[in-house]
Every structure is written in C-alpha cells, then in structure tokens.
Amino acid sequence: MPLIIITGLPTSGKTTRARQLYSYLSERISSSSSSSSSSSPPTPQQQQQEQQPQPQQQPAYRLHLISDTTQSISRTVYDLSPSALPAHVRSANASEKDARAAIYAAVKRVLSPRDIVVLDGLNYIKGWRYQLFCEAKNARTPSCVLQVGCPVERAREVNQRRLVRRGEATTGSNGIGEVGGGGNRAGGAEGADVASDNGNGDGAGRGSEPRVGGEGDDIPEAGSSAQADGDGAEGDGNDDGEEPYEPSNWENLVFRYEEPNPMTRWDSPLFTLVWEDDEAQTRQVFDKIWDAIAGQGKKLVRPNQ
Ligand code: ADP
Ligand code: MG
Numbered sequence: 001m002p003l004i005i006i007t008g009l010p011t012s013g014k015t016t017r018a019r020q021l022y023s024y025l026s027e028r029i030s031s032s033s034s035s036s037s038s039s040s041p042p043t044p045q046q047q048q049q050e051q052q053p054q055p056q057q058q059p060a061y062r063l064h065l066i067s068d069t070t071q072s073i074s075r076t077v078y079d080l081s082p083s084a085l086p087a088h089v090r091s092a093n094a095s096e097k098d099a100r101a102a103i104y105a106a107v108k109r110v111l112s113p114r115d116i117v118v119l120d121g122l123n124y125i126k127g128w129r130y131q132l133f134c135e136a137k138n139a140r141t142p143s144c145v146l147q148v149g150c151p152v153e154r155a156r157e158v159n160q161r162r163l164v165r166r167g168e169a170t171t172g173s174n175g176i177g178e179v180g181g182g183g184n185r186a187g188g189a190e191g192a193d194v195a196s197d198n199g200n201g202d203g204a205g206r207g208s209e210p211r212v213g214g215e216g217d218d219i220p221e222a223g224s225s226a227q228a229d230g231d232g233a234e235g236d237g238n239d240d241g242e243e244p245y246e247p248s249n250w251e252n253l254v255f256r257y258e259e260p261n262p263m264t265r266w267d268s269p270l271f272t273l274v275w276e277d278d279e280a281q282t283r284q285v286f287d288k289i290w291d292a293i294a295g296q297g298k299k300l301v302r303p304n305q
Helices: 016-034 044-051 094-110 125-139 152-166 246-256 279-293
Strands: 005-010 061-066 114-120 143-149 270-274
Touching: 005 016, 005 125, 005 279, 016 061, 016 143, 016 279, 061 094, 094 114, 094 125, 114 246, 143 279, 152 246, 270 279
Parallel strands: 005 114, 005 143, 061 114, 143 270
Antiparallel strands: none
C-alpha cells in the first residue's frame, strides 16, 4: 500500500503511535514472509533443495517511516507569526510549502505496491492529504489515514512541558500565559495560504475535491535530504528530546487543523486511536490497518478512479 498518513494536533502523540505502528508492521512483515514458507514436513525433494544454497527470501514489503524529524524539518516552518519570519521570506508559509515539498518528494521516492510508508506528521491540511492520496493512486497502491486523537488541553500540556525542558517556560514573554481563549479554537490564523479552505465549516465541502494550493506541479522530484527511514527504536517517555513549538505557533496549528472526514475518498479508510487506548485496543486498530493495506480488505487501486 501502502501509504499510512498519520494526522493529529501538534504534540498529541503522533510520533509515539507512528513508532508503535512501525514496530507492529515490521513484525507483521517478517512473520508473513516466514509463514509463507510451508509449515508441513518437507518432502524429500524439498530437503534436497534446502541443502543447496538458497537465495535470501525477500520480505513481501519494505517499510519506511518518514517524518519532519527524518527530513530535518524544524517546527519553525509552521510558524506564521510575523516576528518569526526573516525579512527575505516570500510569504508567511513559504517555508512550510518547501517543507511539504521535501516530504512529498521523500514519499514519492519510495511509494510503491511493495513499500509501506508510515508518514508521521501534522498532515493537517485536507488538500495536502488529497495530494498524498492522489500520489498513492498514481503509484497504484492504497492509502489510509490514522488520526491520533487527544484532548487539546493535554496536547498543550505536552508542548508546555517541552518548553519547560528547553528552559523557555518563564511566564510572560513566551506567551504561554497569553494563549487560550480555551477550547479548540484559539489564536488568529491570519493569512494561512494553505491548500484548501481552512478550518471552519469542515464537512461543508464533503465530496468535493480540495484545491491543491497551486503547488501540485511544481513540487520538486527530489531535493530533500536522503531518505531517512526511522528505526522505530528511539526511546519514549517524557524526555524524548523532541523540539517544542512556540506557543503561538502551537495555537495557530490547532486553529488551522482540518479534521479528517471519512466520507471523503482521500481520508478513508480512516482509523482512530485516542490517548487512552491501551495496548490491546491499539493492536486491534493496527490489525485493521494491516487488513486494509495488506490483508483481505486490500483494494485494487486503479489510477484513474
Ligand atoms: P507528537 O508527535 O504528536 O508531537 P509525541 O508522540 O512526540 O507527539 O508525544 C508527545 C508526548 O506525549 C511524548 O512525551 C509521549 O511519550 C507522550 N505520549 C504520547 N502518546 C501517549 C499516550 N497514548 N499515552 C501516554 N503518553 C503519551
Ligand atoms: Mg511528532
């Protein structure tokens, strides 16, 4: 397939789930390739064959984890506040567009029916998810979306903890106390020239294809750093060394977040994991994802549909 697009609010646990999914898929891939060899006792002919040198058995899929971290993309690319922009930058979200182009190139480089790509990132723009969906279709491989659900307050706390750790959590100047307005929508998302209609009225465009922000064709073929597949082995826990978002950047991203809509082709099939989901529940969801991309539920993909 298979492209698995992870989406969720900033600091909501996406990378944690992406790593869990990566190790789950590694196991599934290796067990499915070893179980494809017969479990019945070998016939004399098979025994004879075994004594001859065999070519290494190829696993059915190769697995890739692509994220902002693997592409060395900083959190600041999402920051639209004027103070965060160097004077020469073309528009408020030019750096974010460049970052998306780098991610797009990294995905495109490896995507094929034999490569499973776990794309860990905000992936918060529906036009962007549509673009990825089309890319998977072109590669004749299915795609799905895994939404990581987390209450806004909890996600905010995680970012604040990271800011504290970075030594910037002095109240006042960095604005931790300034943000708020509570609830899901905070801050001003001024001028986000993103790929589709922003935020409000999300289900309204149900079924209609989102605009791809004028960047569809000029996305470079290559030009990102070398493919940096994750090993999924980094430690978790609170001190995970991830960079925090500046508070205004974080609030703005929450404001701009476009929830996936399972009624649209590009956001389906849609799977969800919430913060509280334990190992058993997580495994169930991962089993369903596997089924959709490599098992019984796998659909044949024809590019022109
Ligand atoms: P994101 O990639 O969305 O920024 P992370 O995966 O880096 O978020 O998670 C942020 C923090 O929250 C990490 O310290 C991680 O250990 C913790 N965390 C994430 N998901 C969970 C969860 N389901 N239960 C407990 N802690 C979690
Ligand atoms: Mg992350």
